[in-house]
Each structure stands twice: as C-alpha cells, then as structure tokens.
Amino acid sequence: MIEIKELNKNFGKDQILSDINFTIKDGEVFGLIGTNGAGKSTLLRTITGIYKPNSGTVTVDGLPVYDNPKAKQLFFFLPDDLYFSQGMTPKSLATYYKGIYPAFDIEKYMKLLDQFHLNPKKRISTYSKGMKRQVAILAGICANTKYVLLDESFDGLDPVIRKAVKQLLVREMDERGMTTIITSHNLREQEDICDHIGVLHQSKIVLSKDMVALKCSVQNVEVCFASDAEAEQTLAKLCIKKQKQKGPLYLLTVEGDREEVMEILHSVDTTYLDVQSLSLEDIFIKEMEAIGYDIQTFMGE
Amino acid sequence: MTFKHLWENRLYNQIKLQTMWLVWLSFIAACGLGFLFHLVFLPVYSAHIREDELFRHGGLMVVYCGIGLLAGCSRFLYLHSQKKVDFYHSQPVSIMERFWVNVATDILSILPGIIVNVFVDMIVFRVNGIFSREVIIELILAMGFSVLAFSSGYVMAVLCTILTNHLIYTGLFFCLVIWGPFMLAVSLDDMIARSMKHIKSSTNFLDYFGYINPINHLAVTRSSLDNGDFIKEILWQLFLIMVTVALAYVAFTFRNMERTSLATPIVWLKHVIRGFSMVVLICFTQALGYYTISSNFANSILYISICCILLYVIVNYIIELNFKCMIQKVTFFTSLAGVLLYLCIFFVCNYDLLGIDRYVPNPEKVKTVTLSVTQEWKNHNSVMQTLTCNEVEYKDVGAVCKMAKKMIAVDDEYEEEGINRYGFGEDVIDVTYHMKNGKMITRSYTYYNEEMYNGNEVPYLAIVNSKEFMESALPIVFDSSYLETWKKKEGKIKLEMLVYQEDGTDITDSEFTINDKNNLEEVQKLLAAYREDLNAQGDFSLYHPDVENTVSIYIEQSDKKGEWEDRIHFEIPIGQNFTNTLAFLKEYIPQYSTSFNG
Numbered sequence: 048m049i050e051i052k053e054l055n056k057n058f059g060k061d062q063i064l065s066d067i068n069f070t071i072k073d074g075e076v077f078g079l080i081g082t083n084g085a086g087k088s089t090l091l092r093t094i095t096g097i098y099k100p101n102s103g104t105v106t107v108d109g110l111p112v113y114d115n116p117k118a119k120q121l122f123f124f125l126p127d128d129l130y131f132s133q134g135m136t137p138k139s140l141a142t143y144y145k146g147i148y149p150a151f152d153i154e155k156y157m158k159l160l161d162q163f164h165l166n167p168k169k170r171i172s173t174y175s176k177g178m179k180r181q182v183a184i185l186a187g188i189c190a191n192t193k194y195v196l197l198d199e200s201f202d203g204l205d206p207v208i209r210k211a212v213k214q215l216l217v218r219e220m221d222e223r224g225m226t227t228i229i230t231s232h233n234l235r236e237q238e239d240i241c242d243h244i245g246v247l248h249q250s251k252i253v254l255s256k257d258m259v260a261l262k263c264s265v266q267n268v269e270v271c272f273a274s275d276a277e278a279e280q281t282l283a284k285l286c287i288k289k290q291k292q293k294g295p296l297y298l299l300t301v302e303g304d305r306e307e308v309m310e311i312l313h314s315v316d317t318t319y320l321d322v323q324s325l326s327l328e329d330i331f332i333k334e335m336e337a338i339g340y341d342i343q344t345f346m347g348e
Numbered sequence: 349m350t351f352k353h354l355w356e357n358r359l360y361n362q363i364k365l366q367t368m369w370l371v372w373l374s375f376i377a378a379c380g381l382g383f384l385f386h387l388v389f390l391p392v393y394s395a396h397i398r399e400d401e402l403f404r405h406g407g408l409m410v411v412y413c414g415i416g417l418l419a420g421c422s423r424f425l426y427l428h429s430q431k432k433v434d435f436y437h438s439q440p441v442s443i444m445e446r447f448w449v450n451v452a453t454d455i456l457s458i459l460p461g462i463i464v465n466v467f468v469d470m471i472v473f474r475v476n477g478i479f480s481r482e483v484i485i486e487l488i489l490a491m492g493f494s495v496l497a498f499s500s501g502y503v504m505a506v507l508c509t510i511l512t513n514h515l516i517y518t519g520l521f522f523c524l525v526i527w528g529p530f531m532l533a534v535s536l537d538d539m540i541a542r543s544m545k546h547i548k549s550s551t552n553f554l555d556y557f558g559y560i561n562p563i564n565h566l567a568v569t570r571s572s573l574d575n576g577d578f579i580k581e582i583l584w585q586l587f588l589i590m591v592t593v594a595l596a597y598v599a600f601t602f603r604n605m606e607r608t609s610l611a612t613p614i615v616w617l618k619h620v621i622r623g624f625s626m627v628v629l630i631c632f633t634q635a636l637g638y639y640t641i642s643s644n645f646a647n648s649i650l651y652i653s654i655c656c657i658l659l660y661v662i663v664n665y666i667i668e669l670n671f672k673c674m675i676q677k678v679t680f681f682t683s684l685a686g687v688l689l690y691l692c693i694f695f696v697c698n699y700d701l702l703g704i705d706r707y708v709p710n711p712e713k714v715k716t717v718t719l720s721v722t723q724e725w726k727n728h729n730s731v732m733q734t735l736t737c738n739e740v741e742y743k744d745v746g747a748v749c750k751m752a753k754k755m756i757a758v759d760d761e762y763e764e765e766g767i768n769r770y771g772f773g774e775d776v777i778d779v780t781y782h783m784k785n786g787k788m789i790t791r792s793y794t795y796y797n798e799e800m801y802n803g804n805e806v807p808y809l810a811i812v813n814s815k816e817f818m819e820s821a822l823p824i825v826f827d828s829s830y831l832e833t834w835k836k837k838e839g840k841i842k843l844e845m846l847v848y849q850e851d852g853t854d855i856t857d858s859e860f861t862i863n864d865k866n867n868l869e870e871v872q873k874l875l876a877a878y879r880e881d882l883n884a885q886g887d888f889s890l891y892h893p894d895v896e897n898t899v900s901i902y903i904e905q906s907d908k909k910g911e912w913e914d915r916i917h918f919e920i921p922i923g924q925n926f927t928n929t930l931a932f933l934k935e936y937i938p939q940y941s942t943s944f945n946g
Contacts, residue, residue: 059615092434092438095438097433097434097437097438097439113706114442115441115442116440116441116442116445117440118440119438119439119440119441120440122432123438124438126431126434126435126438128430128431128434129435130429130432130435131435132432147439147440147441148440174415293734
C-alpha cells in the first residue's frame with residue numbers, strides 16, 4: 048500500500064503540492080488525472096523518491112521512500128520523457144536493470160521483445176518514439192516490482208500496441224497482484240482500466256474516489272415535469288450541480304446515488320425522463336467547472 | 349553491501365556501459381603521450397638528463413587533469429537533465445551509493461592505462477640501459493601524480509557540475525573557483541601598486557592561491573619535488589581533494605530537494621556566485637583599463653559604469669539563460685552588492701580610507717625591524733654611486749617608526765602642494781616590522797631630498813648613516829667570526845667578488861670567483877685590510893660622500909646535487925683613502941685599474 052499523508056512540496060516560492068492525502072491499495076489501478084501544471088509529475092517523482100518532500104510522508108508498505116533502496120525496490124517508474132544511455136541496446140538495458148532489480152526476469156523480457164518484434168541487439172537510439180516506449184514498458188513489467196508508475200506512458204503507442212500493453216498490465220495484475228499508477232490526459236483510456244481515480248488541480252487533490260462509485264455518484268438527467276409545482280418540489284430534493292432549462296425540458300447534472308435519484312424522479316409525474324451516467328471526461332469537466340476551471344475562463348467569457 | 353556485490357552489480361556494468369570511453373582515453377593519454385614522449389626523447393635523456401628529471405615534465409599531469417575535468421563533468425552532467433534524473437534517481441540505489449559508485453567507476457577506469465604505461469616505460473628504459481632504483485621510484489611518482497592530477501580535475505568538475513544547472517553556468521562557476529581568486533589577487537595587487545605609496549605590491553596573495561582548490565595546488569605539489577616540501581604538499585593535495593569531494597557529496601544530497609531547472613540546489617549560492625563574479629570581473633576590467641581610468645575622473649566613472657552594465661548582463665544571462673531575470677529585484681540587488689564591494693575596495697585603495705597605507709605600528713608592539721635600502725648619491729667626484737643593503741636589522745625600533753611617520757608626512761605635504769618630484773634622486777627604504785604577535789608588516793618609503801625637511805633633522809639619514817646601521821648591514825666586516833660559520837657548513841662555498849671601477853668615461857667590471865672554501869682566507873685578508881682603513885677614517889658611514897667604489901661579495905652554498913643556494917650579498921663601500929684595501933685589490937685583481945685614483 049502506498050500512503051501519502053499531508054504531503055507538501057515546493058520549489059522556492061512555488062507551492063507545487065499542498066496537503067496531499069490519499070492511499071493506493073494493493074492490486075488496484077490508480078488513475079491520476081489533473082489539469083495542466085497541477086503537479087501530477089511532481090507527485091509521481093515525490094512518490095518515487097526523486098524529490099524529497101518539504102513536509103509530510105510518503106510510505107510504501109510502511110517504509111519511507113526517500114533515499115530508501117528497500118522501498119524503491121518495490122516500484123518501477125516510467126517517466127513521460129524516457130532516457131537511455133548512449134549505445135544501450137534492449138539486451139544491455141536488461142543487464143543493467145538486472146543489477147538494480149534482482150527480480151528482473153531477463154528471459155521473460157527477451158520473450159516479450161520477440162513478441163513485440165523488437166531487436167534486442169539494436170541500439171535503442173535508433174528506435175522510434177513508440178518503440179522506445181515499448182522497450183521501457185516491457186522492462187518495467189519484467190522488473191517484477193510490486194508497483195509500476197506510468198507517467199503518460201501510452202503516448203506514442205499505436206492503438207494495437209496500446210491494447211496489447213494494457214492486456215499485459217492486466218495479466219500482471221491478475222497473476223501477481225501488481226499495482227499500477229497511471230497518469231494520462233486520455234480519460235477514455237483511464238475509464239477503461241482504472242479502479243480508482245484521483246484528480247489533482249493547482250497542487251491539491253480535489254477528488255479521490257472509486258471509479259464505480261464516482262460514475263454512480265453523478266448523472267445527467269433530462270426531465271419534463273407535469274407541472275411547475277412538482278418541478279419545484281422535486282428539484283429542491285435533488286443535489287443539482289448544474290441546471291439548464293429549454294422550455295419545459297430541464298437539463299440537470301445531479302449528484303447523488305443513482306438509485307436514490309431514480310427513486311425521487313419516479314415518485315413524481317414526468318412527461319419525459321432520461322438518466323445517463325457521465326463519462327469520466329464529463330465528470331472531470333464538471334468537477335473543474337465547479338471550482339472555476341472551465342472553458343469560459345479561457346475564452347474570456 | 350560488499351565490494352563484490354558492488355563490483356558485480358554496479359561497477360562492472362557501469363564501466364562496460366558508460367565508461368569505456370574513459371578507459372580508452374586513459375590509454376591514449378598514458379601510452380600515447382607518456383610512452384611515445386619518452387621513446388622520442390630517450391636519446392636526449394640518456395645523454396644529459398638526470399634520472400630524477402625523467403618524469404618531471406608537467407605535460408602528462410596537465411593532460412590527466414583535463415581528462416579528470418571531462419570525466420567529472422560528463423559523469424554528473426545528467427543532473428542538468430530532468431529525464432536523466434528521472435531515470436537514475438528513481439532506481440533503488442541510495443544517494444551515497446550512487447555518488448561513490450560513480451566516483452569509484454571513473455577512478456578505476458583510468459588506472460589500467462596508467463599502470464600499463466608504467467610497465468611499458470620500464471621495459472623501454474631497461475632496453476635502453478637507463479634503469480635503476482631511482483627510475484622505478486620516478487615512474488611510480490609519475491603514476492601517482494597522474495592519478496592525483498586526474499582526481500583533482502575530477503572532483504572540481506563534479507563539484508561545479510552539481511552546484512549548477514547547465515553547462516555554461518558550470519563553466520562560469522569553474523573559472524570563478526579556479527581563476528577568480530587569482531584574478532582578484534592580481535587586480536588588487538595592481539590597484540595597490542598603482543594607488544598606494546607605501547605598501548609594496550607583494551606576492552603574498554599568490555602564496556595562498558595554491559591552496560584554494562586541488563587543481564591550483566597541483567602546481568605547488570609539482571614544484572615541491574624541487575624544494576623538499578614534497579610530503580607536506582602531497583598531504584595537502586590529498587586533503588584538498590578529500591574536502592572537495594566531501595563538499596560535492598553534500599551538495600549532491602541537497603540536489604534532490606530542488607527542481608532540475610533551478611540554477612543551483614543551494615539557492616543562496618547562486619547569489620554569492622553572482623556577487624563574487626561581479627567583484628572579480630570589475631576589478632579585473634579596471635586593472636585592464638588602467639589607462640582609461642587614470643586619465644580623468646569622468647572617464648573612469650564612464651568606463652566603470654559601462655563595465656558594470658555589460659558584466660551585469662553577461663553574468664546573469666550565463667546563470668539564468670534568460671533576459672527577464674535582469675529586471676528581478678534579487679538579481680539586481682545581489683549584483684549591486686558585488687558592485688558596492690568593488691567600490692569599497694576601490695575607495696579603500698585609492699583614498700586609503702582605512703589608513704592602511706599610512707599605518708605605522710606602535711613601537712611597543714614591534715619585536716624587531718629590518719631595513720632594506722637602495723641609495724644613490726654623488727660622491728666628491730660628482731659620480732653617481734648606488735648602494736643596496738638588504739634586511740638589515742636595526743635595534744632602535746622607535747627611531748624607525750619616527751622616521752616612517754616623518755617620511756609619510758613629508759610625502760603628503762608635497763603631494764598636497766602638487767610638487768612634481770620628477771628629476772629628484774630618490775632613495776627607497778623598505779621597512780619590515782616583525783610584530784610580537786608573529787605578523788610581518790612591510791612598508792616602503794622614498795627619500796628625495798634634504799630640502800624637503802626644511803632644515804630639520806632627517807630621521808632617514810640619521811639611521812642609514814649611523815654606525816649601528818653599517819655594522820648591522822656588514823656583519824662580514826664587523827663580525828670576525830662570520831666567515832668562520834660558513835667554513836663549518838657542509839657542501840661547497842662559493843665566493844664572488846665584483847668590483848666596479850669607473851674611470852670617468854667608461855664603466856668596466858671585473859669579476860673573480862673563489863671556488864674553494866679554503867680561499868676564504870684571502871677574503872679575510874681583504875676584510876682585515878678594510879677594517880684597518882675603516883678605523884683610520886673615523887666617521888665613515890655606508891653612504892658617505894667619500895665612497896668611491898664598492899666591492900660586492902656573494903656567498904653561496906651548494907647542496908648535495910651541486911645546486912647553489914643560500915646566496916648572501918654584501919656591498920662594501922670603499923672610500924678614496926682606503927689605502928690598504930685598494931692595495932689588496934690591486935694585488936689580487938690584475939685587471940683592476942687605478943685610473944680612478946688619478
């Protein structure tokens with residue numbers, strides 16, 4: 048389990064992370080999403096011990112992470128901007144990692160390289176961006192660490208490879224209970240794979256929820272009430288995040304348990320009713336709108 | 349964590365993957381430069397050079413220092429790249445291990461080349477018949493120097509790279525550390541020499557320059573082979589290397605606190621570097637632009653202002669790599685601090701605000717005082733005479749202090765009145781006050797003319813014309829046992845006697861050398877004759893108008909290697925009525941002319 052308690056990180060006067068508190072359970076896929084410049088990469092770097100926190104704690108299975116090789120042995124970090132030493136080949140990379148991660152499975156790695164049609168003796172510097180990423184992800188999987196942190200790691204992968212990599216990750220999670228932390232701006236992808244979502248905005252965690260609970264907690268409702276009085280009465284009972292009206296049609300974003308919302312709406316006369324779950328992207332946009340980070344701000348409206 | 353584990357899992361792989369270029373470079377340097385150099389110059393060696401000089405050329409040391417700079421910089425340059433930092437620092441390797449494995453890897457990488465070179469050299473010299481215990485010792489010394497030179501360059505490069513965030517800034521910081529104190533010292537020396545009247549510009553700064561960092565100290569270590577302080581300087585070298593690498597390690601641990609893109613992991617250090625750069629560079633440009641500054645006040649203000657602005661822009665751009673920083677308050681004020689420090693130095697030197705130039709210590713705090721005098725005067729034939737006495741101990745400290753104060757006052761008076769002293773003859777007296785607290789203070793005073801004292805007593809003349817001064821200046825004359833002490837010393841003693849004679853139109857000199865210490869007896873005869881003449885003269889002093897000529901006696905002692913050292917020089921003035929002395933000289937030196945007597 049990765050536990051982050053009251054984590055603060057600043058560079059000079061810039062507060063990058065502010066009172067971050069959350070927990071990542073074993074075996075789950077944690078999706079970290081956030082606005083640009085929110086501090087996602089800094090958070091990952093602090094979790095992996097690249098940066099030392101100014102205050103607060105980051106522990107992995109009870110062990111503090113910073114300058115602790117025992118704790119760092121438990122995870123593998125794949126940054127968004129990859130680096131390989133001059134002249135390194137996938138084979139030499141495997142040898143290098145073997146010296147650092149004793150559990151690194153060179154045989155498995157060679158097999159995966161073969162499956163992904165990557166030449167182990169060719170210099171990585173000659174590979175394309177996507178191929179380099181494949182090499183790095185496969186190395187991360189074969190390091191056999193308990194946690195894998197992927198920072199925008201699917202960027203540059205074609206849809207087929209992307210799907211193959213996801214399947215590999217799922218297989219590893221099933222087989223050995225690997226825990227994955229993924230940051231990505233591709234919320235559609237996050238929605239497919241993640242169990243838990245954390246939203247970071249301006250150095251703070253604004254939302255941390257189980258994916259199912261998150262999706263069930265907000266819905267889009269389109270309803271026409273039989274009378275204005277009933278409309279007023281019903282709207283007062285609902286927790287409405289956003290409301291629009293086009294004639295008799297109410298367009299609502301309602302927060303609350305889906306079943307409870309349905310019960311309230313079915314208890315009144317309606318001429319039209321449609322309830323739909325929001326996508327993760329919609330939820331994200333709605334959450335950001337609620338705190339003032341929306342399109343109107345950028346469009347100057 | 350055993351060395352076996354480290355070797356198998358880290359060092360070996362790291363050398364193989366990342367450091368082979370350093371191994372090859374070491375081979376090229378050692379075998380290429382070292383071995384080929386010896387092969388080419390071997391015929392010369394076998395004929396002329398002593399065995400202990402075979403490996404003392406500094407070329408290989410400079411090369412290895414350069415390789416060390418390259419290796420240190422390239423090894424830790426990854427800290428300037430976020431993606432490289434992400435790659436390395438996310439790995440399960442402790443900070444300590446990461447740092448020391450990198451350092452150990454690089455030092456191990458250069459050893460094969462150096463060791464192979466030693467063996468190859470041994471074979472080459474053996475084949476050519478120049479092989480002895482001394483040669484082996486010198487080879488090992490050369491190997492040690494190469495490793496020391498590499499280590500010195502390496503640790504300095506590592507420290508500079510860790511404390512900065514991009515290569516150009518690393519270069520600035522490095523130059524500042526290596527040459528900054530030297531540039532500052534030279535500039536201050538120049539400023540003092542030009543603006544202060546009584547402080548002699550000295551090389552004291554440069555004595556300390558060699559102990560600031562291990563690279564500068566390499567020159568001191570290298571030269572210690574010749575002056576006997578070898579062990580001490582090697583220990584200093586090792587100490588400086590260890591201190592530098594320790595500082596680098598501490599800085600490395602701080603690095604993880606800050607974002608890669610920041611200038612330094614220790615934020616306040618950036619401001620110190622900025623301020624210090626300004627001081628050093630302004631002082632240096634001022635020294636370069638002396639002629640502009642000295643022409644008039646307006647020119648000097650303009651010159652300094654332009655220099656300040658240009659240096660402000662250049663230094664800050666190098667540090668921050670953007671022009672926006674120029675308008676930030678912290679940039680402006682830290683640079684301004686450097687400028688203000690320079691202005692303080694400028695005003696202190698040019699206007700003696702702290703009274704350093706005019707300082708005369710309290711006689712009660714002075715243990716002894718020594719005087720060095722160079723005096724010119726015209727003898728009774730109106731011929732210019734020059735006499736120099738060095739480091740003459742004078743017992744009356746109070747009189748010397750009084751003389752100093754008077755000379756300062758007269759100098760100031762003439763300067764205020766704007767009197768041009770060009771055309772006046774001048775004597776220079778250097779006074780060294782040996783303080784009771786162990787310190788030494790040296791000041792220099794100039795005597796122009798008796799008229800400047802308005803008929804009052806001239807303390808300077810009272811001292812230099814005193815019997816006490818003459819006796820202290822010429823112990824060889826007045827202490828009959830003086831030469832005996834030289835007889836007892838080991839090694840050879842060389843005595844040179846130079847006699848300058850003047851016939852009114854030509855100046856010729858003759859020189860003869862006594863190379864055997866048994867001939868001390870001849871010199872003692874001369875001195876006996878001189879003492880006899882002196883006793884007959886009565887009030888004869890060192891700088892007497894009756895002085896016609898001087899005999900210069902040089903005494904040198906050679907060491908075991910036959911090099912001459914401990915050179916002592918006496919100039920003995922001879923008066924026109926020194927008949928015994930003149931007779932001795934005529935007898936002893938056939939070339940000696942009697943024309944001046946006529």
